[in-house]
Amino acid sequence: MDADLLLYLVVGVALAFDFTNGFHDTANVVATSISTRALPPRVAIAIAAILNFVGAFLSLKVAATIASGIVSPGAVTLTVIFAGLVGAIVWNLVTWWLGLPSSSSHALIGGVVGAVLVSHGFHAVIGEGLLGKVIVPALIAPLLAFVVAGIGIIVAYRAVGRQRPGPVTRGFRLGQVISGGLLALAHGTNDAQKTMGIITLALVAHGELSATNPEVPTWVVVGSASAIALGTYSGGWRIIRTMGSRIIRMDAAQGFVAQTAGAAVILAATHAGFPLSTTHVINGAVMGSGAAKRLSAVRWGVAGNIAIAWVLTLPAAGLTGAAVYGFASIFGSGSTGPLIVAVLLIAGLIGLSVARVRQAANAASAANAATAAPTPEVMA
Amino acid sequence: MSIPLAEIVDSHAIVQVLWVSAAAGIGLSLVYSLAIACAARAGQQRRGGSAGAALAWSLASGVCGLLCAAAVVFGVLIMLSK
Structure with a gap:
């Protein structure tokens, strides 16, 4: 009974993590299609959500790698997985609060390894x-995306030569519908599988699957696919409201090649x-397509922040996962510790949300006060 | 006891990812750009009254477009193979 409750808790937290992964990453998947006006925002987000689901x-x-290639499945308990997931969520919240572009995938792996x-x-x-x-593929992949996109955009510009910009732009916008779809498919297949791997590990720890060669059950695939697709769709509406200011300006050819x-x-x-x-791969591709055209087009400060977050995420999420496991273990090996951690996490989330709303309200009232105050010219 | 990095890293898989990504990313960008360029030239020829040349450029554009579609389908089929 106690172990069943803990399993439900772990599966629930894993699916919630998957949902937030989709929610956070919508911007990466649809930003280029929307910024080059290849697709209207609502259509881009709907397509991304559907293809994230299909991609899973x-x-x-990847699920097999997570389930059996990083930590020994036989040594994993439900409390360990819970602690790893909470460690990843806490690190994601910290980086979100500080405005650091972090990787949910690295946080998840770091959290589980730490626990x-x-x-x-x-x-x-x-x-x-x-x-x-x-570690090695994660280091290579963004650089590879940067180089491939950089060469790709040079090749694309050479190929279209001095054709009239109108038909060329229309052509690349049409291509972006396909390349954007492929990107959403790719995102769904790689990211949803991480949650599948974690839930599979939990099922192994619970004794429902064999530790030697665990197979991902169908309900886990459908659940993870649905969670990431719903997250992508929900995240999209927030993006529509913040469109226009945060997205890097690029032409349709750059958007197509980056995707x-x-x-x-x-x-x-x-x-x-x-x-x-x-996240890092898509950012690498966007920077590559920008740098090949003009080095100053790339926000190198943002690139530096990404590099810092890349180095910090695995060890920091590992430390958080380890701390959560240590805390939960104080209450024994049952579900009491994880339940207390879950309550604390929810309380922390509510606290963060309230603080964020207050911060936004203060900023808005300060801005209103600044516009309402008479300027020196008016006073004169 | 230390294990050499070459033994830890699956270099075969890494090399495969490197060349497949480069071939697919750069290849698709090139072929699709050629499809656009050929379509644009076809339009120019049509406006210039050269129906034969316009047809030839349109055909070239179509072939490039089909190559792109085939590459995408092939990629998805590879992904589906266990």
Whole structure:
């Protein structure tokens, strides 16, 4: 009964994490299509949500890597997975609060590894898997996307030559419908599989699946696909409201090439079973297509922040996951500790939301006061 | 005991990701751009009254478009193969 309750809690938190992953990453998937006006925002978001759902069914290789290639499945308990998930969520919230562009995927893997280290020690972490299947591919992928998009845009500009801009722009906008769809498909397949892998690990820990060769159940695939698609759709409406100011300006050719390069890298890595940060890959592709045209087009400060967040995320989420496991373990091995952590997490989320709303209200009233105050010219 | 990085990293898979990403990303960008360029030239020829040349450019554009579609379908089929 106690273990069942803990399993429900872990599955619920994992699906919530998947939902927030889709919610956060909508911008990455649809931004280029919307900014170049290839698609109206509502259509772009609806297509992205549907293709995120479809993409989750394409492959299970990343889920297999998460479920059996990074930590020893036999050494994983439900409390460990819960602590890893909470560690990832807490780190995501911290980076969201500080405005750092972080990777949900790295946070999730870091959180689980940190909790496993505390619970079972170094021997339960598959070092070769962590380095060879996560760290090295995660380092290579954004650079690869940058280079592929950079060469791709040079090749594209050369190919279209001095044709009239009207038909060329229309052509690339049409191409963006396809490349944007591919990117959403790629995002769905790589990111949803991470949640599938975590839930599969939980089922192994609960004794419902074999630890030697765990297979992802169909309900896990459907649940993870639905959660990421719903998150993508929900995140989109927030983006529509903030459109126009945060998105990098790019032409249709750059948008097409960035999406194509990003999708190519993510799909190729997914097929090899590498759990990538789709955020970093898409950012790398967008920067590559911008840098090839003009180096100053790239916001190098943002690129630096991404690099800092990349280095910090795995160890920081690991420390958070370890701390959560340590705290939950104080209350024994049952569901009491995780339940207390869940209540604290919800309370923290409410507190953060209230603080954010207050901050926004203060900023709005300060802006209103500034516009209402008479200017020196008027006073004169 | 230290394990060499080459043994830890699946270099075969990494190399495969590198060349497949480059071939797909750059190849699709090139072929689709050629499709657009050929379609634009077809339009020019049509306006200039050269129906034959317009047809030839349109055909070239269509072939490039079909190549792109085939590449996308092939990629998805590869993903579906277990």
